[in-house]
Amino acid sequence: MRLLLTLSLALMLTGLTWALALAPTEAIQGPPQRIMYLHVPAVITAYAALAVVCVASLLFLWRRDPRWDRLALAAAELAVLFITMTLVTGALWGRPVWGTWWTWDARLTTTLILWFIYVGYLVVRAWAPGERGARAAAVIGVIGILDVPLIHWSVILLRTLHPQPTVFRPEGPALPVSMLIPLAINAAAFLTLFLTLLTLRVRQERTLARLVEILEGGA
Amino acid sequence: MAFVISAYLIAIVLFGGYALTLAARRRLIAELSDAARPSPDP
Numbered sequence: 001m002r003l004l005l006t007l008s009l010a011l012m013l014t015g016l017t018w019a020l021a022l023a024p025t026e027a028i029q030g031p032p033q034r035i036m037y038l039h040v041p042a043v044i045t046a047y048a049a050l051a052v053v054c055v056a057s058l059l060f061l062w063r064r065d066p067r068w069d070r071l072a073l074a075a076a077e078l079a080v081l082f083i084t085m086t087l088v089t090g091a092l093w094g095r096p097v098w099g100t101w102w103t104w105d106a107r108l109t110t111t112l113i114l115w116f117i118y119v120g121y122l123v124v125r126a127w128a129p130g131e132r133g134a135r136a137a138a139v140i141g142v143i144g145i146l147d148v149p150l151i152h153w154s155v156i157l158l159r160t161l162h163p164q165p166t167v168f169r170p171e172g173p174a175l176p177v178s179m180l181i182p183l184a185i186n187a188a189a190f191l192t193l194f195l196t197l198l199t200l201r202v203r204q205e206r207t208l209a210r211l212v213e214i215l216e217g218g219a
Numbered sequence: 220m221a222f223v224i225s226a227y228l229i230a231i232v233l234f235g236g237y238a239l240t241l242a243a244r245r246r247l248i249a250e251l252s253d254a255a256r257p258s259p260d261p
Contacts, residue, residue, distance in 0.1 A: 020223070035226045042230075081237050085230055092226045197237065204244050211251040 004196045011189035015041075018182035026179075035093040037182055039086060040167060041190040046082035048191060049075045050145050052198070053118075057141035060134065066209065069134045072141050074201035076121045078194055083115045098161055106154035107162035110147060117144040 019037035026033035056072035059065070090108065091101045102108065121140045125133055155164050166174040173180055 016227070020227075031220045032222050034223045038226050038230055077237075081233060085233050088229050088233075089226045092222045092229070096222050193234075197241075200241060204241070204248065207248050208244070208251070211248065211255050214255045215251065 015186035049079035
């Protein structure tokens with residue numbers, strides 16, 4: 001646990017220094033392009049969190065084991081955190097490059113819908129605690145991920161202001177190695193931080209569940 | 220460069236906010252642990 005946190009912080013510091021001081025400045029966009037080193041790792045981590053929510057929710061619906069539910073809840077909270085970061089850093093990148101903070105472009109709109117879906121997941125958990133809320137949230141957790149392929153294909157199938165994929169594309173990344181390396185370091189930093197926070201949060205939920213069980217049993 | 224710095228500051232605020240929620244839950248766990256501990260015999 002401590003090793004994971006140390007690794008994540010070390011990667012974060014390396015990635016941050018590389019992104020801000022060592023990576024080349026993009027010729028057309030200039031310094032704002034450095035937001036990519038936050039924006040892309042945030043979206044990669046959000047997708048990883050959503051995959052965990054989906055798999056854990058499916059296993060919870062199948063097995064009814066609360067351990068899967070706790071994992072799904074912890075991952076959903078982190079998914080909202082990373083989607084929020086994606087949206088905010090995207091707006092901060094869009095303002096100097098596109099001349100607007102926000103536009104109802106297919107990529108941006110489908111990402112905003114994704115944020116609402118998983119905020120909805122957390123609202124359901126807060127308003128309907130217990131087995132019933134957990135089941136309803138699990139259904140949202142499974143269905144919600146269907147928005148991810150829509151987000152991915154939105155820039156390929158529709159005419160959008162958002163650029164087409166530059167990293168995950170069949171013909172390989174379109175970025176030079178000097179930009180790919182800091183991007184990969186930042187993505188690794190975000191993913192290890194996600195794993196650290198996920199482990200911490202799941203442990204907290206497990207302890208809370210045990211305590212509630214003891215207190216309710218004693219009452 | 221102001222946009223870049225703002226983006227990194229917002230990321231720090233978001234992570235910091237999440238860390239605060241973890242700390243609040245930790246306090247709650249400590250309080251519940253105290254409540255769950257059996258009281259000493261009189």
